[in-house]
Amino acid sequence: MDWLRLAIASVADQEGVEIEHLIQDGGTEGIHEAVAAATTVSTGHHDRPQLFVEKDDGMYDAINRGLKRTRGEICCYLNCDEQYLPGTLTTIAHYFAANPKVDVLFADAILVNDKGTPISYRRVTLPSLAHLRQTSLNTLTCATFFRRRILEAGHFFPTALKIAGDQAWVFQMLKSGVRMDVLHEPVSVFTFTGANLSHTAAANEERFGWLSPEEKPRRWLAPLVIARHRFGKLLAGAYRNRSVTIEIYTLEEPELRRKISARIGFRWPKAGVYSSS
Template sequence: MSPKLSIITIVLNNKQFFEYTLKSVREQSFKEFEYIVIDGGSTDGTLELIKKNRSGINYWVSEPDRGIYDAMNKGLKVAKGEWIIYLNAGDRFADRNVLTSFFKLKNLGEVDFVFGNWYTCNLLKDPNSLFPGFANYEKGAILHQSVIYKRKLHNLYGNYLITPKLIISDYVFFLTIPKTKVFHFDQPISINDNTGVSTAPWSYKQKLAIDFVFGRITALQLAFLLLKFHIPRFDRYLINYFKRNISWFKK
């Protein structure tokens, strides 16, 4: 019998953070899942940690890959669960009952893509100091660690794009899913380290570009958001500019 859920972890030379993820998966009260670990050929002791915990891992592989989305596709290829969540090294479930609560939802037969809220932290400084994040599909505020979706979506819309320096293939995939199949699970699903590559400034710029391509923002909004990103306190700067230079604003 196939598991209800596939939890997939991508890791490369991140033994310290990976231990948090292993512990979180192991402590979930919901047990009808398989756990898949895709290691990119670590040499820092991560592989030894995987072997030490192999009793709690249903499938693992350690070999070089072409980047995070290649590794995610490898996990997808062997996944058997109806539902999938990617919980990568350093990511944790928000609490031990998250999955139990998720599978109690009454509308899981009607939706294919469920996104939830999250917490962020800095694992190096203080793993227990959490900052809440609130999901908003319309504004593109979605984290893949707080998304649980049906595996069949990849049969319909393809796997993750593997493109050099593209770190938003998951976001591109999410936007292809019909809104009628999307549901907001109004509670935190994950806790995520905020020092990862997806928090880099260039990742934010890529996301804005995709929002523009998909028609989620206009060219004017794109320009405004890029300026706001580059100029500290841009909102105040813009208002002061209007006050000085735009006649109708002075009235």
């Protein structure tokens, strides 16, 4: 619940755009009180978020339910341990206004530990069918934005999956020819809380189960596909250290953004690195 408060605040203080903020929950005990307490402080520049509590069939079903309730032209979502950086939604709105043919935008994100200290910079590159057949998705949902028309075309998250649904979602959009682009600018933070699922054994088990028999990875191609992907990341500047300064909400200071600077690398942290204790 504490992480949710920070996520709500990071949306509430976004300036320069009109926001419709929905919170979708499957029935967590105390959720009404937690949201009420968070929005009492974090009223920001927008209406209070609307809370919907109903039983769902997992994370992706909950996301779909929330998306179906929205009315905005540009859609996005955060998990409770993620935040938007200041000015993010204005940046995204300006991008889509200037690029009317792009339907999905992926941006850079910064990984932080449980104290809010930056630990890794994730430079995004465009995903490809060949790469997604061989290994995990190279984008983060906290830095993914998309037009309503892709939902109207039926591109919702597959609810049969519990962890790798975002990978299957991007894969199916690529197969359908949805136009995508990247923005090499950090727009959000992803917190390593110890409960993240994307790099667990369960995630690896589910990773390729959704592929049809004809789409199953040809393992002999993997070295070539991965090498090509890494070369693209090299050209994009993904493999270098950076000095970053972010302004985020922390558990110690949940009512105002705290400025934090660090010199960080690019690697995905190993288990245990997320905690500063």
